[in-house]
Amino acid sequence: MTNLSKDAVVLLDAARRAGPSASARERGKARLLAGLGAGSAATAASVVAKATLLGGSAGSGVAVSTVASALLVGMGLGVSVMVAAIRLTPSEPPRPVATQHAPRTATPAQVSSARAVASAAQRSDEPALLPNARKLTDNRGLPAADEGAPSLSRETAMLASAQKALGSGQAQVALETLEKYRVSFPEGALREEAAGARILALCELGRQSEGERERQAFLSAHPTSPLSARVSAACQIGSR
């Protein structure tokens, strides 16, 4: 059997440690539970929405080109250098990796701490046999979880869409989506999160007095909300 080159081994070794971003992973879980009609779906989706709102889109928009060069140049220098670059805490100041290219680079600390909570894939030695393999091959139009799913997954989707707009500087779009949300789900399970996002959008748009008014209302309605700090901070930044 031909073995892989050292460069390939190092590359694969690093790639093996990548996974979904914490936010994508949690969003997937909420959507799954909502689709399954789990009793805890509302809670799950709410947790996700909070995570999204609190953490922004952790792991999104990850820079490619500059780190790519670092990695590939490392390969040119030989495997030990590359291993050192990948494995060890850098002894020299890190290159200004990717920040100019991607202001929204993942905060890996956030990702990994979130993932530390999440479980690791289990590895076991198994005399494998795949039951029902053939039955599963039929192309019976695998159902997407949101087809006919309860409104919760639509709520989550709408809020995620607003959050995305907010994250990409389209506060007006976010505000319109949140207005749609308010009309569609006046008693929605995620209305607290939607209200928080709305305040962020208002402040982002420079509508400070409205934002402030809603912030006060938000804080008295949800005094213990994990979103309150974020909401307050965003509006302060906006009012400078």
Next chain:
Amino acid sequence: VNTPARVAALYEAHADMVWRALRRLGVSGHNLEDAVQDVFVVVNSRLDEFEQRSSVKTWIFGIVLRVASAYRRKRVRRESEITSDDCQLVGTSRDPQEAAQETEAAAIVERILDELEDDRRSVFVMIELEEFSAQQVATSLGLSVNTVHSRLRLARRDFEAGLKRVKAREKWRER
């Protein structure tokens, strides 16, 4: 037994593997999130039929292979409201620089894998990235171990060639 709870537990344990594998088997963008859902929806509907003859991981990987292949066949382009800009794989190390490099390594690997032929790609992903044994792959894919070895050999050769191309391109850009 509360099925949603069991599926949620399986999601906790295997979501990372499912996510990685689907991406590396060629599902991307909006489709990736949908495909992850599909895998676990199938897991849910087949849970009662799962026999303890294989590990859960192998069983789920079998479902992943089929879902990925369905997506490739259909070349599904479905508009989804769900945001997908963080659908890519990201590094998980605590050290930010390491994590950034893992993210980048993942992206390079995906680019190279995209050029591999499907059969070889599946074998390569299972063995080199998810660390299944050749025997497990053979059983999952319904192949002989010899065929698995032969596909792996070709896949490795293709992967090396792809890596060379990526490096050459990168060098060129740096000039």
